[in-house]
Amino acid sequence: MRCRKCNETAVINMRQHKLALCGEHYVEWFVAQTDRAIEKYKMFSRDERVLVAVSGGKDSLALWDVLLTLGYQADGLYIGLGINDKAPYSDQSLEKTRAFAAQHAQATLHIVDIADTYGKTIPQIAMEKTRGHGKPCSACGLTKRYVMNRLAAEKDYAVLATGHNLDDEVAVLMQNTLRWQTGYLARQAPVLPSTNPHLAKKVKPFCRFYERETATYALVRGIDYIYEECPHAVGNLTNFYKTLLNQLEGQSPGAKLSFYLEFLRARGEGAFEQFNRVDQLHECEVCGQPTTSPGRCAFCRMWEIGQEGESGRAGERETVVGRLQ
Ligand code: AMP
Ligand code: FES
Ligand code: ZN
Ligand code: ZN
Numbered sequence: 001m002r003c004r005k006c007n008e009t010a011v012i013n014m015r016q017h018k019l020a021l022c023g024e025h026y027v028e029w030f031v032a033q034t035d036r037a038i039e040k041y042k043m044f045s046r047d048e049r050v051l052v053a054v055s056g057g058k059d060s061l062a063l064w065d066v067l068l069t070l071g072y073q074a075d076g077l078y079i080g081l082g083i084n085d086k087a088p089y090s091d092q093s094l095e096k097t098r099a100f101a102a103q104h105a106q107a108t109l110h111i112v113d114i115a116d117t118y119g120k121t122i123p124q125i126a127m128e129k130t131r132g133h134g135k136p137c138s139a140c141g142l143t144k145r146y147v148m149n150r151l152a153a154e155k156d157y158a159v160l161a162t163g164h165n166l167d168d169e170v171a172v173l174m175q176n177t178l179r180w181q182t183g184y185l186a187r188q189a190p191v192l193p194s195t196n197p198h199l200a201k202k203v204k205p206f207c208r209f210y211e212r213e214t215a216t217y218a219l220v221r222g223i224d225y226i227y228e229e230c231p232h233a234v235g236n237l238t239n240f241y242k243t244l245l246n247q248l249e250g251q252s253p254g255a256k257l258s259f260y261l262e263f264l265r266a267r268g269e270g271a272f273e274q275f276n277r278v279d280q281l282h283e284c285e286v287c288g289q290p291t292t293s294p295g296r297c298a299f300c301r302m303w304e305i306g307q308e309g310e311s312g313r314a315g316e317r318e319t320v321v322g323r324l325q
Contacts, residue, residue: 012216016254023220030217034066034205041190043203044159050074051157051200053148054100054109056093058218058225059163061100063206065223067161068104075157076101079147080113081140082121086231093226100223110155112147112318118303129302135232139302146299150289151318152200160200167211169204170256171241173263182275189267196281196290208257 001010003022010020021029037043044050050067054060054076067074078097083090094111101109115121120128122143126136152160169188176184192202206214218225233239248255266272281290284297286306291297300306 011220012213014210014213016210016257026216027220030209030213031066031069033208034063035070037190037205037208038070038203041203043161043191043205044072044201046072048073048158049156050159050161050203051110051148051152051155052076052161053144053163054078054097055163056096056226057163057229058223059165059168059206059211059214061096061163061223061225062214062218062221063161063163064100064104064107065221066217067205068107074161075108075110077110077112077148077151079144080111080115081143082113082115083123083136083140083230083232084121085123087228089226089228089230092228096224096226110151110318112151114143114147117318118305125303135236137232137236140232142298142302146289146297149199150287153198153289157200158194159203161203161205163206163214164204165206165209165211165214166256166260167242167245168238169207170245170260171238173260174241174245175237182272183277185263185267186272186276189264195278198288198290207260210256 001013001020002008003010003025004020005025006022008022008024011023011026013020019029050072052060052064052067052074054064056078064074064076076097078094080094081090097109101107115124118125122136122140125143126134126139129139148160151157173185173188175181176188190204190207194201245256279292281292282294283289284291284295284300286296286300289297289299293301296306
């Protein structure tokens with residue numbers, strides 16, 4: 001397979017775009033496509049400070065890399081979840097993230113270690129909350145969302161970017177569609193505007209890239225990332241849907257992309273508008289972050305912060321690596 005632009009050996013053939021490219025032209029294409037998505041969905045401008053949530057995986061490190069290449073003001077946030085129970089997943093992902101940050105001295109990496117800040121790792125708190133039965137994924141999701149929002153608010157980032165790719169988005173879309181979860185469908189978008197001064201705008205600049213495209217970008221750019229996924233995610237429902245959708249894609253190239261883009265078109269035309277509830281937000285009485293529940297937010301309740309005898313704001317510990325230019 002030859003590059004469409006220069007006839008060199010291609011590193012990737014994208015059947016859905018009928019496009020094969022060599023390493024150099026692929027990087028050029030990928031960066032330009034990202035910038036186009038940022039503009040098309042009005043994600044952010046070069047004047048805004050963006051906080052990229054980096055997990056040490058290919059998607060989020062590639063995203064940070066592209067945003068810096070494009071000259072956006074992008075800093076990183078790594079959340080140390082303490083998932084080292086089955087495999088040294090968190091330790092290794094921190095190592096990869098630090099190594100990337102060390103090569104990009106113009107950007108800052110914020111690190112929030114959950115055990116240092118809140119006293120327990122994610123597997124420990126999950127074990128407690130489920131009395132040893134459940135998976136840590138929901139405690140993990142709640143904690144990650146909270147820490148991302150809180151750090152963005154405290155450090156004045158207007159925008160929070162995650163590395164979700166098309167495969168992630170389509171798997172969630174499929175799950176929500178099969179159950180007609182209209183409220184979730186109404187809120188699934190490349191951009192979620194800020195609804196409160198303490199909640200940054202959420203953006204997913206890679207939402208139109210297939211997973212193999214972000215992986216190819218990371219490989220061609222020589223980004224060292226953690227290959228393994230979280231050991232607790234193995235065999236979960238999202239991965240089951242990803243496998244199903246890959247079978248569909250194999251038979252019908254472009255099926256995933258068109259499922260997603262046609263959904264966005266229908267959503268843009270207001271198909272789900274009536275299900276888009278506007279939540280009444282209050283300040284959590286302990287940490288001050290916006291919440292729908294009166295009193296303490298779900299995070300403070302789960303971590304039992306602000307119980308009788310305890311006071312003060314949740315979570316103040318943070319490590320900063322690197323510096324802003
Ligand atoms: P996941 O939920 O693991 O599929 O990750 C989705 C996105 O969330 C990633 O692309 C990152 O942007 C972000 N993310 C996941 N884990 C972390 C972490 N430990 N620290 C910071 N961001 C994360
Ligand atoms: Fe959170 Fe796996 S449980 S990343
Ligand atoms: Zn080429
Ligand atoms: Zn709270």
